[in-house]
Amino acid sequence: MQSVLIVGAHCGDGEIQAGAIAHKYAQAGYRVTFLHLTAGEKGAPPHLDVEAYRQQKIREAEKAAAILGGTSITLAHRDAELTFNEEIVKEVATIFRREKPEFVITHWENSMHPDHALCQKIVQDAWLKASLPGFDLDGLPPHGLRRVFHSENWEDMDGYEPDIYVDVTDSFDVYLEALSCYWFIMNSTSFRYYDYYKALGTMRGCLARTTYAQTLKNSSGLNVRREGHIPGFPI
Template identity: 40%
Template sequence: MTKSVLAVGAHIGDMDLTAGPTLAKLVQEGASATIVALTPGERGHPRMTPSEYKKQKIAEGEAFAAAIGADFIVLDHSDGFLPDSDDVALELATIIREKQPDTLIAHWKHSIHRDHEHASSLAERARFLAGLPSDQEIDGMDGAVGKLAALPRHGVRSILHAENWEDMEGFQPSMYVPIPDEAFYLWVSAIRHQAFARGETYGFRYIDYYTALMTTRGCLAGYPRACAFHTNATPEITKLAGP
């Protein structure tokens, strides 16, 4: 049973779309959930400046998380230039130690978007670092390591890779999470307030796509709707939480 989950996306909205229905379901079943965006995703609007869209994206991310009952954290890295570095991994590892999740949701490792690939690698690295003994003697990173060392070690039990239309190279579902109506309609109500999800940036119909995808995965899982994830575990249908 998942009691706490941390969903890590490269940009605000990544996990809202792909893992949002699952997060809504888990919160309704009593789990705690946190959405982390490693960048605001500020360069994703063709008509707004990055600084203008950054403010809008942060407001949209905060509103989505509040609507489904999740916490929200956004780091201040640059959209399109997310570094795959230990500095960023340490930031994320510190959040893992603070939040103590038993499940981590991340991007799949292959993507048409480099930020997504880096976010996936960072999630794996942060999971490793969060479980390590740490001190303040690591080369050149005393401040970040010192902050990490002040928190108790934490081992994340499982990591799931969310299904994202930009991250499909080599992605094979091995877990289907049934999404009940209450969680689905809560997700729809929350996600429709994000401009990019409505198709107002580059025209892609994200809400329609992920709604149809949940229906398709539900057909395979034997439920009205389901979200698919990749995990190293044996393929299964699971509720992640609850009886």
């Protein structure tokens, strides 16, 4: 079975950025996995301590992934404490070899949030290590990804210009249902996440001449503007 991996710095990032795309591919028979480098627990609400909120976010991630037709993996690294080192790169590369994704979706390289910027660097380096036979990663055979794509996040918009518009009209209601699993999306007083991403999907849909769309930026630097599907893949 072909697979897709969505990698976010925190539980919730991958879902808000590419959850509708993920559901579209799940409906087409792909195995979809959301990989979270941290739970994103430091933004705990007043009624929860950080560890309790971490466990809540992991549960929310699992519920959201199931709604979108996928599964969730949350690593043990701590929110706002990510570092770029060989340990985490090899950890992610091992997951790439185990999951064997056709392509990966992750953050754009420029972000106001340090964890987001580090996440995409970790993904890019893990992409290389997963493909090279010289790295022994739990005895798993090398796996070379076809592409790494960057997805749209309100905190990562510096220089983000979409290359690809994906028609997610048939998946958008399910996407909104998945977003509603997250406490921070529905209750944040600092940013209206739910309203923003519903409006973003509508706006991108207008530009793509469809009802709803999500966008991607091609990490290869190729300016491939394709409405409705990802180049090289069936939908």
